[in-house]
Amino acid sequence: MKTTRDSNRETGNGKIMGIQIFGTLKCQETRKAQRYFKDRGIPFQFINLAEKGLSKGELNSVSAVVGIENLIDKNSKEYTKRNLKYVTHNVEEELLNHPLLYKTPIVRDGRKVTVGYAPDTWKEWT
Secondary structure, rough: OOOOOOOOOEEOHHHHHHHEEEEEEOOOHHHHHHHHHHHOOOEEEEEEEOOOOOHHHHHHHHHHHHHHHHOEEEOOOOHHHHHOOOOOOOOOHHHHHHHHHHHOOEEEEEOOOEEEEOHHHHHOOO
């Protein structure tokens, strides 16, 4: 599923802005986030991290809100596979090169960002 409906919200500068959900198809929390917005008729764009990660600009924008350390999933299979628990690493570089390291879902609405399932916060956005 790429998007729900065609209607998006317009920002003051004329740009179309909507909800973005970054996650994976296998992630239960990501599916719950998609269902939350779909059930409320709120359009969103789903970005599958198994196919495409965040760009450097998107990562900088998201990490400015939630912090870079809050974006890496230290309990993920990818984190274990890469032995990151035992080696010194640059979190930003690892996230850019290995998108499956992200905690999911990352839900973004312009400059507002959450990591994980956060319906109470999303309620304030809509």
